[in-house]
Amino acid sequence: MTPAALTDLPLWPPLNLTRDPLVPLDAGERRRFVGPVTRVRLPTDATAWLVTRHADVRQLLRHPGFSADLTRPGFPLLRRLAPGALGDRRGGFIRMDGAEHARLRRMLTAEFMIKNVRRIEPLIRQTVDRTLDDLRDAGPPADLVTTFALPLPSMVICHLLGVPYADHDFFQERSRTLIDRDAPPERVRRHVQELRDYLQRLVEAKVAAGDRTDDLLSRLARDRVDTGELAVDELVGMAVLLLIAGHETTANMIGLSTLLLLRHPARYAALRDDPGNADALVEELLRYLTIVRTGLPRLATEDVEIGGQLIRAGEGVIAVLSTANRDPAVFDRPEEFDPYRAAQQQLAFGFGVHQCIGQPLARAELRIALVELARRFPRLRVTATAGRLPTRHSSIVYGLGELPVTW
Amino acid sequence: MRLRVRVDRDRCCGSGNCVLTAPEVFDQDDADGLVLLRFTAPPPEVGERVRRAADLCPAGAISLD
Ligand code: HEM
Numbered sequence: 001m002t003p004a005a006l007t008d009l010p011l012w013p014p015l016n017l018t019r020d021p022l023v024p025l026d027a028g029e030r031r032r033f034v035g036p037v038t039r040v041r042l043p044t045d046a047t048a049w050l051v052t053r054h055a056d057v058r059q060l061l062r063h064p065g066f067s068a069d070l071t072r073p074g075f076p077l078l079r080r081l082a083p084g085a086l087g088d089r090r091g092g093f094i095r096m097d098g099a100e101h102a103r104l105r106r107m108l109t110a111e112f113m114i115k116n117v118r119r120i121e122p123l124i125r126q127t128v129d130r131t132l133d134d135l136r137d138a139g140p141p142a143d144l145v146t147t148f149a150l151p152l153p154s155m156v157i158c159h160l161l162g163v164p165y166a167d168h169d170f171f172q173e174r175s176r177t178l179i180d181r182d183a184p185p186e187r188v189r190r191h192v193q194e195l196r197d198y199l200q201r202l203v204e205a206k207v208a209a210g211d212r213t214d215d216l217l218s219r220l221a222r223d224r225v226d227t228g229e230l231a232v233d234e235l236v237g238m239a240v241l242l243l244i245a246g247h248e249t250t251a252n253m254i255g256l257s258t259l260l261l262l263r264h265p266a267r268y269a270a271l272r273d274d275p276g277n278a279d280a281l282v283e284e285l286l287r288y289l290t291i292v293r294t295g296l297p298r299l300a301t302e303d304v305e306i307g308g309q310l311i312r313a314g315e316g317v318i319a320v321l322s323t324a325n326r327d328p329a330v331f332d333r334p335e336e337f338d339p340y341r342a343a344q345q346q347l348a349f350g351f352g353v354h355q356c357i358g359q360p361l362a363r364a365e366l367r368i369a370l371v372e373l374a375r376r377f378p379r380l381r382v383t384a385t386a387g388r389l390p391t392r393h394s395s396i397v398y399g400l401g402e403l404p405v406t407w
Numbered sequence: 408m409r410l411r412v413r414v415d416r417d418r419c420c421g422s423g424n425c426v427l428t429a430p431e432v433f434d435q436d437d438a439d440g441l442v443l444l445r446f447t448a449p450p451p452e453v454g455e456r457v458r459r460a461a462d463l464c465p466a467g468a469i470s471l472d
Pocket residue numbers: 068093094095105112241242245246247249250253291292296297348349350351353354355356357358359361362
């Protein structure tokens with residue numbers, strides 16, 4: 001494509017610093033991007049097909065002719081990476097395909113399945129109670145993000161993995177770099193390496209101790225590394241992935257959900273008065289807020305037709321979850337937040353074999369966190385105007401940097 | 408005609424959507440988290456939810472006939 005033609009293409013993801021945090025794309029952006037399939041320019045000057053409709057996003061993410069491996073030539077990257085930036089990629093199965101992906105994912109599926117998450121609900125509850133005590137003691141006023149939304153999922157995932165929560169400043173900062181599209185490439189490289197080194201030491205200590213500790217990393221060390229099924233480096237990569245995915249995501253959902261519920265006090269009150277509807281409310285929050293807003297990138301490995309567009313082997317595509325979640329063909333009045341709609345078809349966790357492995361955990365954390373917040377802080381309100389709230393606009397996981405509240 | 412359900416454990420990615428949608432019919436294996444069927448011919452009253460589970464399966468591992 002000639003340079004002129006390239007600059008004619010709309011830039012994805014769109015930059016809009018005054019965006020309402022609750023609106024993934026404004027009306028103008030929707031006109032520009034909601035295709036069904038549109039050609040866009042990425043910040044790396046690569047081009048890609050943007051796939052925006054619910055049915056097409058499902059078809060694409062379930063199709064074996066698309067790869068999630070970002071080291072393949074032509075993969076639609078959203079940021080430039082320093083050479084070797086991702087360092088040792090072993091264990092990072094979110095970026096693997098086929099049998100390689102299945103082999104590692106299957107070592108974890110049982111750990112995060114619904115019945116096991118039900119077993120750890122008491123731990124989630126205790127952690128919610130504890131972090132809400134901290135919120136109470138910190139204010140009023142207080143920042144809900146740093147005192148509640150972020151510590152809760154961080155503490156839970158640390159406990160499950162067997163990572164010391166005391167190191168949270170270290171791994172939270174590095175996690176954030178890894179998912180920040182604006183982070184300088186050299187910093188990304190360094191932070192990936194530091195996080196890997198940190199978890200490497202932890203994992204090696206667990207392997208050496210052969211210890212009886214009942215946390216996920218110790219179990220994997222015992223059941224998979226000791227048996228020769230899994231290399232230590234792979235376990236380290238899995239630990240990095242779980243630690244990052246396990247706290248940034250849920251934390252951002254709690255912050256944005258609180259903002260949304262507090263804009264309509266009746267909804268917030270309904271959480272307290274009708275907790276039986278909390279599961280449906282959480283599905284609708286996931287649909288409406290869709291925090292992975294930049295979409296899921298894939299590379300076509302064969303020619304495939306999606307939404308009437310022939311996508312050729314070697315071309316990049318982006319599956320846009322936020323527009324799929326507001327597709328009028330699936331959701332009535334999609335721009336409206338309706339806690340009583342059945343939103344189970346929402347795609348906030350993705351689709352296909354990479355669909356979020358932590359979804360039962362995320363759902364339980366969100367439900368318990370929001371119900372307890374509404375119960376214990378009935379008079380909670382936001383003290384900043386929406387336009388003034390710092391957002392993680394350059395992150396691939398969207399969220400609020402801060403949510404000042406009082407009660 | 409009663410609905411018949413089949414699952415393909417090779418395709419299953421253990422997302423658990425089926426268990427969330429129709430727990431009477433689907434379960435997950437304690438060993439590997441992959442889908443298990445409680446019934447191959449579920450009672451008609453859960454038919455609608457079984458269809459929904461098949462539709463929500465991200466891996467296309469549930470088929471009905
Ligand atoms: C509301 C919170 C969450 C959201 C919105 C979310 C979203 C997503 C999405 C969209 C994907 C698919 C990525 C792709 O296909 O490229 C994914 C994958 C993943 N998520 Fe989550 N996630 C959340 C919470 C969690 C939690 C709590 C964990 C902790 C265990 C977790 C662990 C993972 C892992 C390991 C993968 C990779 C799965 C694979 O490639 O097979 N996530 N998540």
